Amino acid sequence: MNQEIIKLRQELHKHPEVSNDEYHTSERIINYVKKFNPDEIIKLGETGVAFIFNGKEKGKTVVFRSELDALLIKEKSGVEYASVNDHIAHSCGHDGHMAILTGLIQVISKNRPVRGKVVMLFQPAEEVEQGACDVVENPKFINIQPDYLFALHNVPGFEKHTIVLKKGSFASASKGMTIKLTGKTVHAAEPQDGISPADAISDIIKELHVIRDDKTLFKDFVLLTIIHIQLGEISFGTSPGYAELRVTLRAFENEDMEVLTDKCEKTIREISRSEKLDCEISYSEDFPATVNNDYCVGVVEQSAKHIGLDIQNIEKPFKWSEDFGYFTEKYNACYFGLGSGKDQPQLHNPDFDFPDDIIESGINIFYAIYEKALSDD
Known part of the structure; x- marks a missing residue:
């Protein structure tokens, strides 16, 4: 287990900020990631930020996305790193998603792309839909010209470490x-x-x-x-x-x-x-429906098999919504689930706390996707 990333996750959990107010969260991420020497750091709006690692040769551009924002919920988790901000909590697990993406940066900094580029995007305001829409329309993001985008969400009710997949519409x-x-x-x-x-x-x-x-x-x-x-x-x-x-x-x-x-x-x-x-x-x-691209779903499926993670294909989309749909409208993308436990409290519950033991699986699946997507012709 990566104790340094777990510590970061718990710090993010302790200091949550709501949509469009993620200034300290963004600053915390930037300060942490700088030591891994990304080739570019691009600010997107007030709090959004993207870190880019360039290969020496031309190739595909792959983007991985996490959310920055927390919810207006009074936390009742009882953990020692519970929110210090009254009536604000990371009750959806975005702190865990940020930790996974930061862990991916840590690994990629030691295994930089030979060709193409990889982008780690930390996006604000997912909970209110506006964040992804703003990023998609931002000229700095448009200039990145993504070939593929990937994102995950922890999903309570599924066995831990399971990759939850669906072609077509994934979220309503x-x-x-x-x-x-x-x-x-x-x-x-x-x-x-x-x-x-x-x-x-x-x-x-x-x-x-x-x-x-x-x-x-x-x-x-x-x-x-x-x-x-x-x-x-x-x-x-x-x-x-x-x-x-x-x-x-x-x-x-x-x-x-x-x-x-x-x-x-x-x-x-x-x-x-x-x-x-x-x-x-x-x-x-x-929120538009989040509609997965078949090729990108295949990349996730092959990557999960490669690293030995179980896959569960769902028949129907989730009833909840995700602003990642703004990305899937314009780009080849896949949004998938990472099982966070059969007995894990549901998303947006006051006793929700992201399980740290699935962070490593999140990093590993993203890294496998990174290797697969950049190696395909």
Whole structure:
């Protein structure tokens, strides 16, 4: 076990920072990696950073990516290196992912590429979707011209060290839909003189569920979750004139997300018009599906077999979303799972703590992928 990398992981765990505020985390990584003498250090935005190791000959460019951000969760793990930042915790394991990628740098610094180049990307703001989108659009990243990208995520519920793979869609598309309905507020004694959104909210919820359950519309799984409703004010003398409804849309496939979004929007606007309400629809945390490239999946599979790690091919994508989908939209890429234990607390749970004993497997699979991807013609 690499005790130096484990110590780094626990330091990162102790000092978590939320999306777009990962300044100290990024600085900690940069200061640690400098001693391994990367050929280039490229800042991407405020906190993103990429470390590049160049070969002497021209060849493929392979990118490995980790996330920097933590979550707004109060940790209840009980570990001695628990978060010192109130209500912020690495409850998704990004501290472990950073440790794996830093460990990969440590190994590659002693086994630099002969041809091509390898890039270790530490990306901000994965949890809010914006991070990968910003990196993909950053001219400095575009200039890197990746041929292949790889990333992993620890996956509770799978045996430790198992590589979890799937061709095609690996993680769901999702987006947050906010619906704002504006009518007219009046006295509660004369509701007929106003325009209340109450009936519209009720009808919208009912019809959105009808869309969700219509199996003829979609090729695969979709999900629609009502997460928040606000109607008027707490005043028994007032009939409401304003409402907000927030819904999470989710789909295994990007095509189904387009259909789901379109159908929901049309239904919402039709009901709003019938109730004489002004309607505004907006979106946030928009994650495309993470769709794996077949060749890249093959590289991961062959690499896992080469180093003796078990492989589990899943039949259906995960319901959770990943902003790595922004990379898979534009580049040949593979996102895969690293089993973190059958009894490991689930992601985003307050008692989650990344298991240090899978770090070595993460480093080894990434290094095997590095050797395979750069050696293929």
